[in-house]
Amino acid sequence: MLEKKPREVTDDEVRARSPVIETARLRLRLFRPDDLDDLAAMLRDPLVVRYVGDGKTADREVAHKALTSVIDHWRRHGFGRWAVEDKETHQFLGYGGLRSLLGMPEVVYHFATAYWGKGYATELAHACLRYGFEEHQFERIVAIAKPANAASIHVLEKLGMQYEMHTSYYEIDVVQYALDREDYETQVDSPYVLKLAL
Ligand SMILES: CC(C)(COP(=O)(O)OP(=O)(O)OC[C@H]1O[C@@H](n2cnc3c(N)ncnc32)[C@H](O)[C@@H]1OP(=O)(O)O)[C@@H](O)C(=O)NCCC(=O)NCCS
Secondary structure (H helix, E strand, O other): OOOOOOOOOOHHHHHHHOOEEEOOOEEEEOOOHHHHHHHHHHHOOHHHHOOOOOOOOOOHHHHHHHHHHHHHHHHHHOOOEEEEEEOOOOOEEEEEEEEEEOOEEEEEEEEOHHHOOOOHHHHHHHHHHHHHHHHOOOOEEEEEEOOOOHHHHHHHHHOOOEEEEEEEEOOEEEEEEEEEHHHOOOOOOOOOEEEOOO
């Protein structure tokens, strides 16, 4: 099912509606302007962007646009992507969450290379699915990855998402996975604490 029709909301509403989520090791929070250094450092790493969009690294200006667009997405849709930090140290690790893919909620994740291989993407994505199904009552959440992005596809399989098809969006070939609400099972033993930011 498509997400509900978006409506314009104020900055305060954006803050109030973009909750903080804590998982076992991660804290998901709204981006702040001072995250730009960390985000820009991550997006200029060729390994991070290898399978993302056009595969090209982003300069600081593009990273700034990305950060602004992430915040604006919360305003327009009432859900979105979070900055992801280590719950204990507050170290910026990456970002991810839900975004609208032609009206379908899509789960996405990006981590700085220093933090790959620790299960963080899986932990983040579990929380995002739970947030989407429980807080927004989405009927279905999709995910896409370039066919060569084996690590990302492996994450989707670990999440229990089902392969649907090879397709393309914005002229980029991808594999599409999806999880229906009826097939979603809350991981009751996974820590998940949701608080409103205000
Ligand atoms: C894809 C990405 C998010 C994975 O993050 P991560 O925190 O390392 O993921 P996890 O540790 O939760 O899980 C990765 C799994 O893939 C496996 N994996 C890693 N590299 C792999 C490869 N080349 N082929 C197959 N599996 C691979 C890991 O072993 C792990 O599986 P396991 O838990 O069964 O051992 C991370 O590599 C990343 O940020 N990449 C750049 C951005 C990106 O491509 N995002 C996705 C866009 S679709």
